[in-house]
Amino acid sequence: MRRIAFFLISIATVGGIVAFTATASRHFDQEATPIFVTDIPPGYRDWKFISVAHEEGNLNSFASILGNDIAIKAYREGKLPFPDGAIIAALHYRFVSSEENNKVFGRSQSFVAGSPTNIQFMVKDSKKYASTGGWGFAHFNDGKPADEAFMKTCFPCHAAIKDRDLVFTRYAP
Amino acid sequence: MRRIAFFLISIATVGGIVAFTATASRHFDQEATPIFVTDIPPGYRDWKFISVAHEEGNLNSFASILGNDIAIKAYREGKLPFPDGAIIAALHYRFVSSEENNKVFGRSQSFVAGSPTNIQFMVKDSKKYASTGGWGFAHFNDGKPADEAFMKTCFPCHAAIKDRDLVFTRYAP
Numbered sequence: 001m002r003r004i005a006f007f008l009i010s011i012a013t014v015g016g017i018v019a020f021t022a023t024a025s026r027h028f029d030q031e032a033t034p035i036f037v038t039d040i041p042p043g044y045r046d047w048k049f050i051s052v053a054h055e056e057g058n059l060n061s062f063a064s065i066l067g068n069d070i071a072i073k074a075y076r077e078g079k080l081p082f083p084d085g086a087i088i089a090a091l092h093y094r095f096v097s098s099e100e101n102n103k104v105f106g107r108s109q110s111f112v113a114g115s116p117t118n119i120q121f122m123v124k125d126s127k128k129y130a131s132t133g134g135w136g137f138a139h140f141n142d143g144k145p146a147d148e149a150f151m152k153t154c155f156p157c158h159a160a161i162k163d164r165d166l167v168f169t170r171y172a173p
Numbered sequence: 174m175r176r177i178a179f180f181l182i183s184i185a186t187v188g189g190i191v192a193f194t195a196t197a198s199r200h201f202d203q204e205a206t207p208i209f210v211t212d213i214p215p216g217y218r219d220w221k222f223i224s225v226a227h228e229e230g231n232l233n234s235f236a237s238i239l240g241n242d243i244a245i246k247a248y249r250e251g252k253l254p255f256p257d258g259a260i261i262a263a264l265h266y267r268f269v270s271s272e273e274n275n276k277v278f279g280r281s282q283s284f285v286a287g288s289p290t291n292i293q294f295m296v297k298d299s300k301k302y303a304s305t306g307g308w309g310f311a312h313f314n315d316g317k318p319a320d321e322a323f324m325k326t327c328f329p330c331h332a333a334i335k336d337r338d339l340v341f342t343r344y345a346p
Contacts, residue, residue: 049218052225052237052266054284064225064237064345093225093345101341104333111227113345160277168274172237172266172286 034131036151037123037138041068044089044121048072051172054095062095062113065169071124081134081165086124088167092117117141122158122167133159133166207304209324210296210311214241217262217294221245224345227268235268235286238342244297254307254338259297261340265290290314295331295340306332306339 047066055061067075071086094114101110119140126134137154139146158166220239228234240248244259267287274283292313299307310327312319331339 046221049220049222049237049239049264051286052235053286054227054235054268056282056284057280062225062227064222066222091222091345095227098226107230109229111229112343113224113226116346170285172264173289 034152034155035129035136036145036148037121037136038145040119040138040140040143041087041089041121041123044068044087044119045091047087047089049172050075050088051169053090053169059092059117060095061117062093062111064091064093064113065089066091075171081126082124082167084125084127084134088122088169090120090169092119133162135166207325207328208302208309209318209321210294210309211318213292213311213313213316214260214262214294214296217241217260217292218264220260220262222345223248223261224342226263226342232265232290233268234290235266235284237264237266237286238262239264248344254299255297255340257298257300257307261295261342263293263342265292306335308339 044066047068050065050067050072053063053065055063066089068085068087070083071088074080074082074086093116095111096114097108098110098112101112102108119138121136121138123129123136123138124134125136129136132155135155135158137151137158139151139154145151155166158168161168217239220241223238223240223245226236226238228236239262241258241260243256244261247253247255247259266289268284269287270281271283271285274285275281292311294309294311296302296309296311297307298309302309305328308328308331310324310331312324312327318324331341334341
């Protein structure tokens with residue numbers, strides 16, 4: 001039960017990049033020790049916009065998914081797999097009702113980004129992260145990387161969508 | 174009743190940049206004919222991320238609010254009023270449940286950007302748009318500007334938040 005609860009929390013956490021239940025990952029080397037990303041990629045707040053997402057449930061999060069130039073180019077050209085150097089970021093915030101907007105509208109209809117909760121990254125390097133489908137996963141709370149137990153839940157989930165190179169978020173035009 | 178319905182629709186439409194009920198606009202020249210923006214500012218899809226928003230109600234929209242470099246700089250420095258040249262864009266999409274994500278999660282919790290609905294802009298030019306608080310307003314459906322009757326609802330709403338230079342969206346860190 002504890003294990004299930006943890007898993008659901010980790011699903012809710014990933015928001016934009018979106019986790020997945022673990023099934024097939026037989027094409028990847030299950031024996032190798034996964035390498036996680038422990039440094040925040042510089043300049044990510046200036047990256048271009050990919051899409052938005054909202055997760056209900058435990059976290060009730062609002063996500064903005066951004067990509068560096070290599071990721072954006074691949075998205076726009078519809079090229080899969082993503083080339084080495086591509087990085088996708090998911091900036092998560094609390095999904096909060098905007099009282100100041102609602103007061104004006106005269107009804108509860110407006111939701112905005114509240115305080116930031118975490119930032120996640122997928123970093124493509126087909127050699128360095130070969131054991132996890134070529135992607136290095138990252139999750140930062142207040143600038144600090146999540147622990148290994150948490151990080152081990154990323155790849156099994158994403159591995160289920162191998163046909164989209166482990167990336168859930170679709171590009172918003 | 175028709176008039177009320179139209180107004181509510183126009184409130185719902187503005188999403189991220191967020192409309193306002195008309196009250197005080199006595200500091201602006203009410204007699205001058207407002208000038209609306211009829212050309213889509215080039216390159217807006219590459220602009221930097223300001224924040225996200227969701228409006229329930231008629232449109233059930235998902236918005237990503239982006240800014241050009243002048244707007245982003247002003248936001249980050251907390252400078253008001255926004256300088257001439259600042260442009261803020263609100264890209265609106267349908268707020269849709271993601272069946273493909275929900276199937277994996279085993280419950281309905283994931284919402285993503287659906288088909289695009291409209292794009293709105295606020296363009297700062299204190300001389301050109303003097304009669305509307307220095308901001309030129311724009312709304313495009315499928316690349317075509319909205320009609321004058323619709324556009325006349327923008328300024329009276331935004332004018333109510335003069336202390337934030339008519340801009341509703343706050344910067345998400």
